[in-house]
Amino acid sequence: MTDTSQRPLRVLAAMSGGVDSAVAAARAAEAGHDVTGVHLALSANPQSFRTGARGCCTIEDSRDARRAADVIGIPFYVWDLAERFREDVEDFIAEYEAGRTPNPCLRCNEKIKFAALLDKALALGFDAVCTGHYAQVIVREDGTRELHRASDMAKDQSYVLGVLDDRQLAHALFPLGDTVTTKDEIRAEAERRGLAVAKKPDSHDICFIADGDTQGFLAGRLGKAEGDIVDEAGAVIGSHEGAFGFTIGQRKGLRIGTPAADGKPRYVLDISPVNNTVTVGPAASLDVSALTAIKPRWCGAAPAGPGTYTAQLRAHGGETEVSAGLVDGELRVTFTEPVRGVAPGQAIVLYDGTRVVGSATIATTTRATADV
Missing domain, CATH: 2.30.30.280 (Adenine nucleotide alpha hydrolases-like domains)
Known part of the structure; x- marks a missing residue:
């Protein structure tokens, strides 16, 4: 495994065109790494993606990323992954059609940024992929790596990274995750570095839905x-x-x-x-006492047996205590206290303290109110 604290690396910095990824690339370069910036073109027709401040995949975003790379003084490229990304969009539509609620950001991190992108980076001789996510990779004394929450819990993004496995963690670099700073401080740092994205609003919602109308998008595709x-x-x-x-x-x-x-x-x-x-x-009928999740992915070795953890069920949700264990390859989870509004298709991410244990996709739920 690559220990980024011991030697300079050849780093491929994924630059979305936003302030976080720009500052992350700048910090990686300042740390002495040999950094190359890359913007992922995820649409065959970027004009169809939302414009302005809300997206992360528009033509203007690629231009913002290029300008940031020029200021940092690193090489910059645009890589076309539109064909590969189309698979994720079709998967998103199919999940909704099946009555499930997927999280496309987890899918993108798993299949695009830390699979397709990482594979290409390693093939080209890079050591690591750098992103602007707020999370930490901690290297233990025995050389193994762990994914942990960011130092600043208010900005922690470890939930959407819970799909990363050992191999991917070995080549992941998150320069923003180990500092307790506010977003205003990140913007101030960007301004000090001369990065024009310092005042660019954050992206949010789903990048491939141009107007943010998920229901309208699905109706247009499914009828x-x-x-x-x-x-x-x-x-x-x-x-x-x-x-x-x-x-x-x-x-x-x-x-x-x-x-x-x-x-x-x-x-x-x-x-x-x-x-x-x-x-x-009624709201009370949303309470869930247990669930079954499939396709578990572990940030390290799979748990040896049932255990007690905390769980996060949404990207911006809080933690809840659970007991969980594998049964015939499925994750069986019981909540200490009922939780509300859990939907099949969502991801459940397990934590041991700040360490991310792993992630799985919710398949079925058990209502706290029996016979509902």
Whole structure:
């Protein structure tokens, strides 16, 4: 494994065109590494991606990344990975069509930035891939590596990196993760370095959905399909134009004409793509006591047996205590206290303190309220 603290490396810096990746590349170069910047062109038609401040894959983003590389004084290239990225977009659509709620950023980190990009980088003789993620890779005395939360929990992004395995961690560099700094301080550093992206707003939402309208994007790709909205007893109380446009825990946009008997809001409890039905009910029915997750990926060796961990279920969610273990290759998780709004397709990431143990994709959930 590569120990980035011991010698200068040949580093490929993934530069999105934002302030974080620019400062990360600058810090890597300042640390004495031989850095080359690369911007990933992920769309065959970049104009179809959102413009302005909200995306990370537009033509203007590639230009911002190039200008940052020029200021840092490093070589810069644009690599076309649009064909490979299209697979992830199609997978995203298929997951929603199947009634699941995927996280495309995890998929991109796993399949693009630390698989396709890393493989190409290693083939070209680079030692590591550098990104602007807020996380830490800690090298133990025996040379093994661990992925840990960032020093600043408010900006920690280890959740979306929980899919990285041993080999990928051995070639990962996160220059922003080991310093406790605010985003304002990162921007101030960028300004001191003369980087024009210092005041560029952060990207957010899904980069390949131009206007941020996920439901509209899915409807355009899958077509409208009218179906019923039902309550927990199966009574029809509304209609929709496609079950794929809903997520577990959703409250707004249900367009239900019939008020609940108790007058309280209703939430999406279940999505059935087989009969195109959306089930809604009270918030308490969202409580989940256990789940099964598939396709586990471990940041190190797989746990030897059942254990107690904390778990994170969303990119910006908090931690919850769980007991978890592998059964026939599946991760079985029980929550110490019920959690709300867990959807199949989401990732669950397990932690031992600040160390990331691994990640898996939620397949089924067990409601805390039996027989719901």
